[in-house]
Amino acid sequence: MEPVIHLRGAVCLLGRFPALAGVDLTVERGEIVMLQGPNGAGKTTLLRLCAGLQTVASGEARVLGVDLAADPTPVRVRVGLLAHATFLYDDLTVTDNVEFWTAAARADVGDARRAMQRLGLGGRLADVKVSRLSTGQRRRVALAVLVARRPELWLLDEPHAGLDSEGRDLIDALVVEAADAGATVLLASHELDRAVRLAPRHVTITGGTIAADDRPGLTVEADRAP
C-alpha cells in the first residue's frame, strides 16, 4: 500500500528562503508521528505542504496518493489542518461555523453536531458568535470542524496550545481514536512530555531538513543536518 506521506528531497520556498530544504519523510497509514524542532525549523511549513497549501519547488511530494507538485487541490478535502490561525467566520455562530465547514468537506452534518458535543460546544456556546469566544474556545471549534470532517490525515500544529488540561486530554484521546480508526496523524509540538507519550514515532526537523527519525529500520545521520 502506498504511504500516506511520501516526501523525497521536497523543497518549499517562502519568498526566496528554503523553509524546507530537501525533506525525506515516509509516514504509513495509522501512524502517529511527532514533529519536533526549534523555532523556525520548518514544522509549520511541512504541515502546510502536506495540507496542499504550500507550493513544492522541487523534489517528490505525494500525500494520500496525490502528487502535490502536479496539483495539490484534491488533497485539501481529505486532510484536516489545525493551525495557529483558524479559518472560522467571526460573524457566524459556533453551530453555523461547524456545519458550514463540515458541509464544505462533503461530510455528514450529523457528525458536526456530534463533534460539537464531544468538544463541549453543544450547550450555551452553540449559538454564540465566534467573535465572542476565547482563544481556547476557538481552538475547540476548529477541532470540532476537524473531527466532523473525518480526515484521513490529521495535521496538528501545536494542538495543545491555548487549551486547558481537560482540553489537552481530550485532544490526546481524539488523536488515539482517529489513529485506531485508520487515520494518520502528524503533530508538531513543543510540549514534548505530552507529545512523546502520544506519538510512538518522533521526527526532528532542523533548518528545513530531517535531522533525526526514530522510525524502526530507518537511520538518519545527524550530520546530514545543516
Ligand SMILES: Nc1ncnc2c1ncn2[C@@H]1O[C@H](COP(=O)(O)OP(=O)(O)OP(=O)(O)O)[C@@H](O)[C@H]1O
Ligand atoms: N513569509 C515568509 N517569508 C520568508 N520566510 C519565512 C516566511 N514565513 C516563515 N519563514 C521562515 O521559514 C522558516 C520556517 O518557518 P516555520 O513557520 O515552518 O517554522 P516552525 O518550525 O513551525 O517554527 P515555530 O516552532 O516557531 O512555529 C523560518 O526560518 C521562518 O523564518
